[in-house]
Amino acid sequence: MKKRHLRKRAYVLLGCIVVLVLGLGIYFMTRxxxxxxxxxxxxxxxxxxxxxxxxxxxxxxxxxxxxxxxxxxxxxxxxxxxxxxxxxxxxxxxxxxxDTKKPTFKVVNKAVEVGTKVKASEFVTDIKDETKTKTYFKKNVSFDKEGTQKVTVVVEDQGGNKTEKEVTVKAVKDTKAPLLAGLQNYDTTVGSNIDFMKGITVEDDFDKNPKVSVDSSKVDFGKAGTYKVIYTTKDKSGNERKYTQTVIVNNPRPANAIAPSGEKVVYLTFDDGPSQNTQRVLDILDRYHAKATFFVTGNGQKYNYLIQEAHKRGNTIALHTYCHDYRTVYASTDAYFNDLNKVGDMVKGLIGFTPRYIRFPGGSSNTVSRHYSAGIMSNLTRMVQEKGYQYYDWNVSSGDASGNNVPTARLIANATASRNNQIMILFHDTAAKNTTVEALPKVIEHYQSLGYTFKGIDDTTFTPHQRVLN
CATH class of the missing domain: 2.60.40.10 (Immunoglobulins)
Structure with missing residues (x-):
C-alpha cells in the first residue's frame, strides 16, 4: 500500500516536471x-x-x-x-x-493709461520655450483707477507647463501729446514740390498709433517767399500738439549756379574773421578731420597770419568784405566792388591769389541795403557773376548772428536741424563768438554720425542762393 502511494506521488511529480518543461519551452519559443x-x-x-x-x-x-x-x-x-x-x-x-520644461521669460514693470485694456504680453519679453506659448494674467485685472498694483503674468506652453512672475503696473492719466521727430525747415525753388511727411515719425507714451497731420495749404510753390507749415499730433486721449516749420521758396538759381547733389556734405562757413578764435576753430577742424570755408574781412588784420594757416591746412579762403560797414559797402555798386577789390588784394598778398568765392554782408536777401541804394542787391547778384565771382548764401543758420554768447545748446540745435544732403551752415568768427567755438564739436559729431563729410567750398559745391529782396 505504501509502495503504491509512493509510486503515485512520483508520477504526479514527473507530470509536473513535464508540464513545467513544456511551459518553459513554449515561453522561450514564443517570447x-x-x-x-x-x-x-x-x-x-x-x-x-x-x-x-x-x-x-x-x-x-x-x-x-x-x-x-x-x-x-x-x-x-x-x-x-x-x-x-x-x-x-x-x-x-x-x-x-x-514638453516637460517650463518656459523662461523676463518681465517689464511699466505704466499704463487709466481705463485702457492691457494685454499680459505687454509686460513680458524674451520668452524661451521649445513650443508655442500663450501669455495671460493669472487673475482678472483692471486699470480703471490711478495707482500702482502688482499683478501676476503666466506664460504657458503647449505642453501645459506654466511659469508665473509678478510685475508692477502703474495706472496713470495720459496728459502728454505725441512727440514728432524728423522735422526740418525746407529750402526749395519755385515750381518744386515737397513731401512734408517724408522722414516724419511720431511717438506717444501710450497710444501705439498716434495721429499726425500737416497743413501746408499756405505754401505757394509758384511764388518765391517764406511760408509756414503746421504739423499737428494727437493721441487717442485727445492730447494735441502743434509744430511749425519754415519753408523758403526761392526763385530759380542763375544758370551758372550749382544745384545740390545726392552726396551728404556739410559746408561749415565762418564770416567776419580772422579773430582770436580762428586758431581754436582750426584746431577743432583738424581734430575731426573736417574742412571749412572762411569768408574773411579786413577788420582783423592782426590775425591775418591765421588766414595763411587756414589755407595751409586745406581750408577754403573766400571773400566777405573789407570794412563790413553796410553804409559804405552798399552805397552803390561801384562802392561795393571797391570794397571787394580791397579785401581781394589783401587775401592775394597772403595766399598768392584772389578767391572767386564771396558772401555778401547780410547775405543776398538782406534788406538793410535798401536804406542806402534801392535795388542794389538785384544788380550785385547779377554783376558779381558776370565778373567771374560766385556768391554763397546758406541754407542753415546757427543763429550766432543774433547776439554775443548765444547759449551753446541753442546754437547746436539750430545748426543740426537740417536733413538735407547738401548743407551750408552760417557761423561767425569773431572775438565775441566763444559759444560758437564751444558748439562746433557737437555739430560736427552730429553730422558725422549721420554719414556726412565736411568740405570747403570748391568749384563743384552747390550754390545756396536766397531770395533777393532789394
Missing part, C-alpha cells in the same frame, strides 16, 4: 525577440534621441535589429510609433513627443 524598457517611451520635443536605447533585451544579436523611426516628428508634440525589425519580424514601440 518576443525584442523587448523594450517601457511600453510607451517619452521623447522631449526638439531633442536628439537614440531609438536603440529604448530596447531592453534582444534575443540574438542587437546589431541585427533595424529601426524605422521615420514617422516620429520631434518638432511636434504627439504620439508616434517606432518599428524595430529582427529576423523579418516587426516589433512596435509607442512613443510620445512631450
Amino acid at each position: 518576443p525577440a525584442v523587448s523594450f524598457n517601457e511600453s510607451t517611451q517619452d521623447i522631449e520635443i526638439n531633442s536628439t534621441y537614440n531609438p536603440m536605447s529604448f530596447i531592453k533585451k534582444v534575443r540574438g544579436n542587437k546589431s541585427d535589429v533595424t529601426v524605422d523611426n521615420s514617422k516620429v516628428n520631434v518638432k511636434k508634440l504627439g504620439k508616434y510609433k517606432i518599428t524595430y525589425t529582427l529576423n523579418k519580424k516587426n516589433y512596435v514601440l509607442n512613443v510620445e513627443v512631450v
Whole structure:
C-alpha cells in the first residue's frame, strides 16, 4: 500500500516536471525577440534621441535589429510609433513627443493709461520655450483707477507647463501729446514740390498709433517767399500738439549756379574773421578731420597770419568784405566792388591769389541795403557773376548772428536741424563768438554720425542762393 502511494506521488511529480518543461519551452519559443524598457517611451520635443536605447533585451544579436523611426516628428508634440525589425519580424514601440520644461521669460514693470485694456504680453519679453506659448494674467485685472498694483503674468506652453512672475503696473492719466521727430525747415525753388511727411515719425507714451497731420495749404510753390507749415499730433486721449516749420521758396538759381547733389556734405562757413578764435576753430577742424570755408574781412588784420594757416591746412579762403560797414559797402555798386577789390588784394598778398568765392554782408536777401541804394542787391547778384565771382548764401543758420554768447545748446540745435544732403551752415568768427567755438564739436559729431563729410567750398559745391529782396 505504501509502495503504491509512493509510486503515485512520483508520477504526479514527473507530470509536473513535464508540464513545467513544456511551459518553459513554449515561453522561450514564443517570447518576443525584442523587448523594450517601457511600453510607451517619452521623447522631449526638439531633442536628439537614440531609438536603440529604448530596447531592453534582444534575443540574438542587437546589431541585427533595424529601426524605422521615420514617422516620429520631434518638432511636434504627439504620439508616434517606432518599428524595430529582427529576423523579418516587426516589433512596435509607442512613443510620445512631450514638453516637460517650463518656459523662461523676463518681465517689464511699466505704466499704463487709466481705463485702457492691457494685454499680459505687454509686460513680458524674451520668452524661451521649445513650443508655442500663450501669455495671460493669472487673475482678472483692471486699470480703471490711478495707482500702482502688482499683478501676476503666466506664460504657458503647449505642453501645459506654466511659469508665473509678478510685475508692477502703474495706472496713470495720459496728459502728454505725441512727440514728432524728423522735422526740418525746407529750402526749395519755385515750381518744386515737397513731401512734408517724408522722414516724419511720431511717438506717444501710450497710444501705439498716434495721429499726425500737416497743413501746408499756405505754401505757394509758384511764388518765391517764406511760408509756414503746421504739423499737428494727437493721441487717442485727445492730447494735441502743434509744430511749425519754415519753408523758403526761392526763385530759380542763375544758370551758372550749382544745384545740390545726392552726396551728404556739410559746408561749415565762418564770416567776419580772422579773430582770436580762428586758431581754436582750426584746431577743432583738424581734430575731426573736417574742412571749412572762411569768408574773411579786413577788420582783423592782426590775425591775418591765421588766414595763411587756414589755407595751409586745406581750408577754403573766400571773400566777405573789407570794412563790413553796410553804409559804405552798399552805397552803390561801384562802392561795393571797391570794397571787394580791397579785401581781394589783401587775401592775394597772403595766399598768392584772389578767391572767386564771396558772401555778401547780410547775405543776398538782406534788406538793410535798401536804406542806402534801392535795388542794389538785384544788380550785385547779377554783376558779381558776370565778373567771374560766385556768391554763397546758406541754407542753415546757427543763429550766432543774433547776439554775443548765444547759449551753446541753442546754437547746436539750430545748426543740426537740417536733413538735407547738401548743407551750408552760417557761423561767425569773431572775438565775441566763444559759444560758437564751444558748439562746433557737437555739430560736427552730429553730422558725422549721420554719414556726412565736411568740405570747403570748391568749384563743384552747390550754390545756396536766397531770395533777393532789394
